[in-house]
Amino acid sequence: xxxxxxxxxxxxxxxxxxxxxxxxxxxxxxxxxxxxxxxxxxxxxxxxxxxxxxxxxxxxxxxxxxxxxxxxxxxxxxxxxxxxxxxxxxxxxxxxxxxxxxxxxxxxxxxxxxxxxxxxxxxxxxxxxxxxxxxxxxxxxxxxxxxxxxxxxxxxxxxxxxxxxxxxxxxxxxxxxxxxxxxxxxxxxxxxxxxxxxxxxxxxxxxxxxxxxxxxxxxxxxxxxxxxxxxxxxxxxxxxxxxxxxxxxxxxxxxxxxxxxxxxxxxxxxxxxxxxxxxxxxxxxxxxxxxxxxxxxxxx
Amino acid sequence: xxxxxxxxxxxxxxxxxxxxxxxxxxxxxxxxxxxxxxxxxxxxxxxxxxxxxxxxxxxxxxxxxxxxxxxxxxxxxxxxxxxxxxxxxxxxxxxxxxxxxxxxxxxxxxxxxxxxxxxxxxxxxxxxxxxxxxxxxxxxxxxxxxxxxxxxxxxxxxxxxxxxxxxxxxxxxxxxxxxxxxxxxxxxxxxxxxxxxxxxxxxxxxxxxxxxxxxxxxxxxxxxxxxxxxxxxxxxxxxxxxxxxxxxxxxxxxxxxxxxxxxx
Ligand SMILES: [Fe+2]
Numbered sequence: 280x281x282x283x284x285x286x287x288x289x290x291x292x293x294x295x296x297x298x299x300x301x302x303x304x305x306x307x308x309x310x311x312x313x314x315x316x317x318x319x320x321x322x323x324x325x326x327x328x329x330x331x332x333x334x335x336x337x338x339x340x341x342x343x344x345x346x347x348x349x350x351x352x353x354x355x356x357x358x359x360x361x362x363x364x365x366x367x368x369x370x371x372x373x374x375x376x377x378x379x380x381x382x383x384x385x386x387x388x389x390x391x392x393x394x395x396x397x398x399x400x401x402x403x404x405x406x407x408x409x410x411x412x413x414x415x416x417x418x419x420x421x422x423x424x425x426x427x428x429x430x431x432x433x434x435x436x437x438x439x440x441x442x443x444x445x446x447x448x449x450x451x452x453x454x455x456x457x458x459x460x461x462x463x464x465x466x467x468x469x470x471x472x473x474x475x476x477x478x479x480x481x482x483x484x485x486x487x488x489x490x491x492x493x494x495x496x497x498x499x500x501x502x503x504x505x506x507x508x509x510x511x512x513x514x515x516x517x518x519x520x521x522x523x524x525x526x527x528x529x530x531x532x533x534x535x536x537x538x539x540x541x542x543x544x545x546x547x548x549x550x551x552x553x554x555x556x557x558x559x560x561x562x563x564x565x566x567x568x569x570x571x572x573x574x575x576x577x578x579x
Numbered sequence: 580x581x582x583x584x585x586x587x588x589x590x591x592x593x594x595x596x597x598x599x600x601x602x603x604x605x606x607x608x609x610x611x612x613x614x615x616x617x618x619x620x621x622x623x624x625x626x627x628x629x630x631x632x633x634x635x636x637x638x639x640x641x642x643x644x645x646x647x648x649x650x651x652x653x654x655x656x657x658x659x660x661x662x663x664x665x666x667x668x669x670x671x672x673x674x675x676x677x678x679x680x681x682x683x684x685x686x687x688x689x690x691x692x693x694x695x696x697x698x699x700x701x702x703x704x705x706x707x708x709x710x711x712x713x714x715x716x717x718x719x720x721x722x723x724x725x726x727x728x729x730x731x732x733x734x735x736x737x738x739x740x741x742x743x744x745x746x747x748x749x750x751x752x753x754x755x756x757x758x759x760x761x762x763x764x765x766x767x768x769x770x771x772x773x774x775x776x777x778x779x780x781x782x783x784x785x786x787x788x789x790x791x792x793x794x795x796x797x798x799x800x801x802x803x804x805x806x807x808x809x810x811x812x813x814x815x816x817x818x819x820x821x822x823x824x825x826x827x828x829x830x831x832x833x834x835x836x837x838x839x840x841x842x843x
Contacts, residue, residue, distance in 0.1 A: 325679055331722045331744075333779035353678035359586055366678045391590035394674030397683070398638045400589060403582040411582075436630035438585055440622055501633060508633070 282459050285381075285426040286491065292380050293319035293346040294534040296559040299541060300341065302326075302334065304548040309337040316552050319346040321538045324382070325353045328369040342377055348492065348536060349379035350461070353395070354419060356429065357402040357412045358388035367422050374425060381491065383428035383461040384419075386412065386452060399432045404439035404448035413455030420458065428491050429453070430461040433469040433498075433511035445470070446484035459491035464524035465540070469498050469511050478524055487532050495525050495558060496540035514543030516554055522561045529565035530572070537562055581619045588613035592631040593638050596671040602628050642666050642675070642683060649684040649716050652757055653709040656702060665691060681720060684713055704752040704763050711754040711770070718744050718772045719781045728840035733830065735804040737842040739797050744774040745838050747786075747794050755783060769794075773838040782836065789814055789822065790829050800843075 286292065295318035300308065307313070308320070320341060327335050341347075353366065370382070387399040402408050412429075420427040431449050439445065453460055462485065464478075471478035497515030501508040517539065529535065539558050541551060588610045592598045601609045606628040610620040624630075643666045647654035654662055666687075673690040675683040688709055695706045702708075723743025733739060750768045757763035769791030771784045786794065792810035801809065807826060811818040833839035 326681065329679060329722050330681070330720045331724050332719050332774060334720075336779060353680075357586070359583055363678055388586055388590070390678075391586065391594070393676060394590075394594060394670070395676055395678060395683075396590070396593055396638050396670075397641060397675065397680050398593075398634070400593070400634065403585045405582045408582040435633055436589075436627055437624065438589075510637075 282426050282457050282489075282491075286459065291346070293348070293536050295319075296537045296539055296555050296562050297321055297348065298539055298551060298555055299323075299350075300338070300347075301541070301545055303545050304551075305334065305337050305341075307548050309340055312548055313552060314344065317345065317555065319348055319536055321348040321350050323351055324349050324370055324373050324377075325351050328366070328373045339376075347377055347379055348538070349374065349377070349382045350430075350538075351382065351384045352397070352399070353389060354384040355388050355390040355395075356384050356415055356419070357386060357408070358390050360390055360393060362415060362418065362422075363390075367419065371423055374423060379425070381426040381428050381459065382419075382423055383430055383459075383492065385430045385432050386449060387432045401432065401434040401436060401438055402448075404437075404444040406451060409448050409451035410455060413452045413458075416452065416456035416458050420456075426459060427456070428459040428461040429456070430463050430494065431466050432463070433466040433473075435473065435508060435510070437474060446481045450484060450486065453486070453489045458489075460485065460489045461492045461494060462490045462528065463494035463496070464528060465494060465496040465498060465517070465521045466511055468518075468521050468524055469509050473508055479527065482524070482527065487528065490528065490532055490535065493525060493528060493535055493537040494540050495521055495537060497521075512543050513540045517558055522558070525558070526561055526565035526568075529562055530568045533569045533573075534566060581616050584614035584616070585610070585619065588615050589631070589634075593635050594670055594674065596667060599632060599635065602631050606631065639663070639666050639670065642670065642687075645680065646684050646687050650688075650709050650712045652759060653705060653712055655759060656705055656708075681716065685717060688713055702762065704754065704757070704765070707750040707752050708754045708757055708763065711748065711750065714746065714748060714770075714772055715781050718746060718774050719779070721774065724774050725776045726840065729842060731842040733803060734842050736802050738800050738802050739830075740840040740843040741798065741833075742773055742776060742838050742840060744772075745798070746772045747791060747798055748772060749791065755785070771833075771838075773836070776837045782838075787825075789816065790826070793826055793829075803842075 297319035298317055300320040300322045385399050389396055389398060416427050429452060467478045467481055495517050496513045497517050498509045499512045499515055500506050501510050539555050591613050592602055607620040611617055643662055669687055669690050675686045692706055695701055721744045726743050729740050748770045752763040753766040753768045754763045769786040771786050772781060774781050789810060792813050793806050796806035796809055830839060
């Protein structure tokens with residue numbers, strides 16, 4: 280089954296601008312503070328698997344009222360270590376209850392030599408590397424019995440000779456693994472700014488038919504004085520340049536789930552909901568342009 | 580293969596203790612030393628050394644921040660520079676293993692325990708304090724807990740069934756009375772911790788020596804009567820009516836709290 284057919288065979292996929300379900304406001308959401316305001320929540324199963332207490336209990340209640348998307352950080356899809364069997368079976372068991380339409384993780388390595396580094400570390404953009412990662416993505420997808428999406432990361436040290444090598448690498452993984460792309464347009468913007476390339480030239484290389492979900496986020500300078508490197512901290516509101524990339528994609532793809540990521544300096548829920556509404560206006564306007572284009576094409 | 584060597588070298592720059600100096604001195608040689616072919620290393624950008632240092636800082640600061648968040652009082656006593664060195668050493672020698680970020684403080688303490696216990700420059704109570712601070716998250720997030728009760732009443736010839744989160748912790752210091760700055764009194768302390776099955780909050784009970792002795796035996800699976808007898812023998816106290824009444828009250832309290840579920 281192709282990745283598209285795999286996704287279509289699952290329960291209805293939410294669209295619109297959702298939020299990450301963070302522990303700082305999980306209790307509020309559980310009490311209904313965001314009911315009717317968010318089309319879905321994205322969670323990281325790494326924070327729930329093999330864990331008891333209030334979190335899983337609250338998540339179970341939230342999942343009764345909202346669609347849940349699953350996005351992890353710890354599979355180390357590009358790592359050299361063997362895949363973690365216990366973790367994969369933990370994830371599979373967790374998904375049996377939650378039934379998210381897919382699982383996603385990053386095109387990176389995060390563990391090495393048995394050491395879990397808890398960060399998204401960059402991979403070399405070579406065909407050999409793409410082949411190895413794609414085989415692991417396929418294996419994960421089979422073992423989780425679920426379609427997989429891979430996410431493009433922010434990188435601060437390119438391990439290839441041209442920035443466009445990264446897009447080619449991403450495409451090669453997508454095709455060899457026959458998986459979907461969780462396209463993080465903030466990461467595209469961060470990389471384009473840090474490494475000096477045109478984000479639209481990068482996006483033009485990506486087969487948009489593979490894009491299943493989007494991430495948008497804010498970012499910050501590593502050194503406020505030097506301002507020569509921005510870091511994908513998910514610690515600030517989304518900038519207009521990132522809004523523009525979101526709109527560019529949605530105009531071409533139509534409705535998708537878009538996640539507004541916020542992991543640092545997390546504001547009160549009400550403020551985050553207001554930021555969500557602002558991003559949603561960008562999304563809805565792009566969606567309207569997409570519909571208008573479809574109508575024009577249909578009439579022509 | 581050069582792509583695998585690149586990953587190895589990158590990881591080494593984050594993990595190895597002497598990496599910062601080696602990367603700073605000659606980043607291309609650092610890559611070469613980890614098996615990256617010279618022509619591949621030569622293509623690394625000018626900023627490579629600086630960027631590797633940034634990655635290293637990001638990884639280590641994230642780990643350090645998590646440890647400081649779970650062990651706030653311990654972190655104050657260690658101070659930032661010492662905690663930074665501890666994390667560097669931890670990453671180089673052991674590192675987190677679990678894919679679950681929240682568990683890393685427990686992994687760190689397992690590694691730090693023997694080191695701190697034999698380090699005379701640290702306060703003697705520090706390890707006890709750290710373990711006590713961590714126990715809140717450990718019990719609060721324990722995958723066990725909330726088990727169904729056997730439905731059998733306590734019986735003298737039977738072991739008992741506790742909620743899966745119940746822990747008995749013994750310390751040489753009254754660590755639960757430590758403040759941000761004040762040292763805990765040097766006082767043998769036994770704490771019983773469990774997670775409330777209704778509100779999921781971690782509850783801590785300070786136990787008397789005899790309640791602790793009985794609890795330790797019950798947790799080890801001894802039948803109730805043997806636990807009571809052996810505890811009295813250990814403490815050199817008579818197994819009299821006063822003792823039995825006190826223990827009956829203690830066990831009834833645990834049952835009411837949902838920490839003790841009945842006979843196993
Ligand atoms: Fe992202």
